[in-house]
Amino acid sequence: xxxxxxxxSELRExxxxxxxxxxxxxxxxxxxxxxxxxxxxxxxxEVRANLELPxxxxxxxxxxxxASISGTDSKALSATLKGxxxxxxxxxxxxxxxxxxxxxxxxxxxxxxxxxxxxxxWSANLIASLVNASSAALISASSVPMRGIVCAVAVGRLPSExxxxxxxxxxxxxxxxxxxxxxxxxxxxxxxxxxxxxxxEVPPCSLxxxxxxxxxxxxxxxxxxxxxxxxxxxxEVWKILKESISTMDASHASTIQKxxxxxxxxxxxxxxxxxxxxxxxxx
Amino acid sequence: MMAxxxxxxxxxxxxxxxxxxxxxxxxxRLHPKVYLERFLAENLRPDGRELDDWREVSVNVGxxxxxxxxxxxxxxDTTVVCGVKAEIAExxxxxxxxxxxxxxxxxxxxxxxxxxxxxxTEEAQVLSDRLNEVLITSxxxxxxxxxxxxxxxxxxxxxxxxxxxxxxNAFDATLLAMMAALKNTRLPKATFESETGRTVCSxxxxxxxxxxxxPVSMSFGIFDSxxxxxxxxSFEEPLLDTTLSxxxxxxxxxxxxxxxxxGVVGKEDVLPHCISAARKRCSGVIGLxxxxx
Numbered sequence: 001x002x003x004x005x006x007x008x009s010e011l012r013e014x015x016x017x018x019x020x021x022x023x024x025x026x027x028x029x030x031x032x033x034x035x036x037x038x039x040x041x042x043x044x045x046e047v048r049a050n051l052e053l054p055x056x057x058x059x060x061x062x063x064x065x066x067a068s069i070s071g072t073d074s075k076a077l078s079a080t081l082k083g084x085x086x087x088x089x090x091x092x093x094x095x096x097x098x099x100x101x102x103x104x105x106x107x108x109x110x111x112x113x114x115x116x117x118x119x120x121x122w123s124a125n126l127i128a129s130l131v132n133a134s135s136a137a138l139i140s141a142s143s144v145p146m147r148g149i150v151c152a153v154a155v156g157r158l159p160s161e162x163x164x165x166x167x168x169x170x171x172x173x174x175x176x177x178x179x180x181x182x183x184x185x186x187x188x189x190x191x192x193x194x195x196x197x198x199x200x201e202v203p204p205c206s207l208x209x210x211x212x213x214x215x216x217x218x219x220x221x222x223x224x225x226x227x228x229x230x231x232x233x234x235x236e237v238w239k240i241l242k243e244s245i246s247t248m249d250a251s252h253a254s255t256i257q258k259x260x261x262x263x264x265x266x267x268x269x270x271x272x273x274x275x276x277x278x279x280x281x282x283x
Numbered sequence: 284m285m286a287x288x289x290x291x292x293x294x295x296x297x298x299x300x301x302x303x304x305x306x307x308x309x310x311x312r313l314h315p316k317v318y319l320e321r322f323l324a325e326n327l328r329p330d331g332r333e334l335d336d337w338r339e340v341s342v343n344v345g346x347x348x349x350x351x352x353x354x355x356x357x358x359x360d361t362t363v364v365c366g367v368k369a370e371i372a373e374x375x376x377x378x379x380x381x382x383x384x385x386x387x388x389x390x391x392x393x394x395x396x397x398x399x400x401x402x403x404t405e406e407a408q409v410l411s412d413r414l415n416e417v418l419i420t421s422x423x424x425x426x427x428x429x430x431x432x433x434x435x436x437x438x439x440x441x442x443x444x445x446x447x448x449x450x451x452n453a454f455d456a457t458l459l460a461m462m463a464a465l466k467n468t469r470l471p472k473a474t475f476e477s478e479t480g481r482t483v484c485s486x487x488x489x490x491x492x493x494x495x496x497x498p499v500s501m502s503f504g505i506f507d508s509x510x511x512x513x514x515x516x517s518f519e520e521p522l523l524d525t526t527l528s529x530x531x532x533x534x535x536x537x538x539x540x541x542x543x544x545x546g547v548v549g550k551e552d553v554l555p556h557c558i559s560a561a562r563k564r565c566s567g568v569i570g571l572x573x574x575x576x
Binding site: 072073075076078079080083084087180187193206207208209210211212213214215216217218219220223 | 405408409411412413415416417420421422524530532534535536537538539540541542543544545546547550552554555558
């Protein structure tokens with residue numbers, strides 16, 4: 001039983017807000033419960049000569065923690081996010097331009113992951129919220145052609161005497177007790193082969209990034225279970241992202257909050273009627 | 284490129300071989316991807332290895348006498364030197380019994396032309412962060428064993444690695460160098476005197492550092508979604524779409540798995556195949572570490 005009463009494969013309440021910041025092409029805030037990030041996308045825009053690439057757009061990513069300046073871990077996360085988004089974006093469509101993505105953590109990054117060195121930086125669930133915020137911001141910008149949507153979730157491993165317990169989307173309170181875990185990012189795209197089990201509504205997905213690490217040994221079976229658990233969670237994130245598109249064109253920022261208790265009902269908070277002509281977008 | 288008419292036939296044939304070598308080197312520079320594809324079509328790599336072959340590894344410890352522990356690792360041509368220096372510091376308020384482990388990798392201009400002098404490049408920072416992640420999370424060194432006096436004095440271990448020749452796969456070589464240096468580390472016996480509030484270290488008595496786990500990493504790359512290459516060189520690395528790193532401990536248990544990029548070749552997921560290849564390889568490499576005292 002988890003501290004907040006969730007089942008092992010249950011996500012926290014997801015919140016997606018399309019910020020509609022004026023100075024960038026697209027922006028979105030994504031949160032798993034209290035673990036939130038904000039991402040903004042500008043592009044394709046003018047590129048500095050030293051970053052220019054002749055056959056594709058340059059992807060430039062900046063990550064900022066909530067407090068203090070970006071350190072080595074934020075730099076490493078920018079490089080990772082670049083590796084994650086490059087296969088998902090069709091950068092060759094806009095050569096000699098720049099796609100700039102800025103990610104901002106909206107909750108503390110020294111959440112005391114409880115495993116070793118102080119101020120560990122970005123925890124797995126914060127990284128997952130950042131990847132999802134970037135995907136939502138890219139959709140909101142609609143200016144960079146995409147091969148697919150990347151959705152990420154974190155998986156934690158609780159030490160227990162009897163059997164191994166893997167939990168989806170560990171909360172901040174659960175983080176210090178974990179004996180391992182990591183973030184899994186999946187690319188959802190219709191161009192991928194349907195080898196993995198895909199339903200009618202969700203396109204096939206493939207694992208794009210993981211950093212699963214533990215402090216006691218694990219085996220392939222555990223990795224497989226962690227991945228399957230994460231894949232289920234990522235599908236849920238994809239579905240919620242798709243539903244949130246309908247609120248994107250509202251003339252002001254609106255929130256979509258999906259509570260796990262009512263999977264069928266959707267809570268929206270718009271004050272005027274939304275434009276219905278291109279409310280649904282083909283992903 | 285004019286054929287030089289030398290005085291004897293052997294001089295002419297040597298220069299023909301040189302010309303071929305020059306043509307091959309030019310082709311490699313201008314069309315690296317096609318160059319690699321041509322080799323892979325014959326199931327070989329440019330350095331003559333099979334696709335799943337690893338380069339030869341050698342480990343040398345204790346060469347730096349001024350450091351508390353040191354190691355030099357060669358993985359093919361990639362050479363990494365690592366030194367461990369211990370200092371004493373006050374612990375954090377909320378973890379009074381935990382010491383600190385500070386790993387860092389430097390990729391200076393000497394090791395490869397693409398690294399320019401100046402502040403650490405992004406690649407060095409990314410590798411340092413990944414090494415930190417594996418070393419700290421795996422529990423290779425228990426930070427509690429670095430405690431001298433709870434709340435007052437703990438050891439800080441600065442594990443500094445420098446690459447002196449970069450030929451790809453710096454992550455594996457550096458993790459091995461760091462583990463070898465840590466195994467080689469001997470800390471002076473330290474006692475905390477509460478009257479003076481200072482820590483006194485013995486000049487004579489040295490205690491070996493207690494290493495709980497020996498994580499060793501094996502990295503792979505996927506080229507063009509068709510071939511899996513083990514232990515990529517610096518020529519192959521920029522051409523890979525996906526990199527996978529699998530860290531295994533001395534009992535064959537997995538420590539960490541990282542994948543960046545789509546891990547599918549044909550219709551198959553290659554991660555399980557890489558994990559079993561890593562397991563087979565690890566016992567050889569860990570054997571090198573086990574002999575270190």
